[in-house]
Amino acid sequence: MAWTRVAGRDDVPKGGSGEFEVAGRKIALVNSGGWHALDAVCAHQKQSIACGKVEGGVIECPHHFWHYDYRTGELLDYLKGVRLGTYRVEEKKDGIYVDV
Numbered sequence: 001m002a003w004t005r006v007a008g009r010d011d012v013p014k015g016g017s018g019e020f021e022v023a024g025r026k027i028a029l030v031n032s033g034g035w036h037a038l039d040a041v042c043a044h045q046k047q048s049i050a051c052g053k054v055e056g057g058v059i060e061c062p063h064h065f066w067h068y069d070y071r072t073g074e075l076l077d078y079l080k081g082v083r084l085g086t087y088r089v090e091e092k093k094d095g096i097y098v099d100v
């Protein structure tokens with residue numbers, strides 16, 4: 001694991017999320033109740049969840065509306081035991097860093 005700067009502090013609006021590529025991984029960076037990072041590839045059909053609706057600790061995949069807890073990566077509907085990878089995030093003066 002290595003801390004990597006993935007975005008500027010203003011690149012993701014409060015209450016939103018964005019997709020960033022880090023060390024060959026697609027990461028969804030969520031700015032809601034602090035910063036959160038999780039794998040952006042949906043367990044359903046491998047589309048990106050990164051531009052999904054963010055609300056109440058949940059990010060909704062915009063493709064077929066599966067829901068994930070963005071703090072734990074846990075899929076909240078359809079299948080039990082599915083969890084996307086999550087990463088530690090730190091906000092620094094020069095941007096947002098993820099431990100990937």
Ligand code: FES
Pocket residue numbers: 042043044045046047048061062063064065066
């Ligand atoms: S690809 Fe995410 S719900 Fe289908």
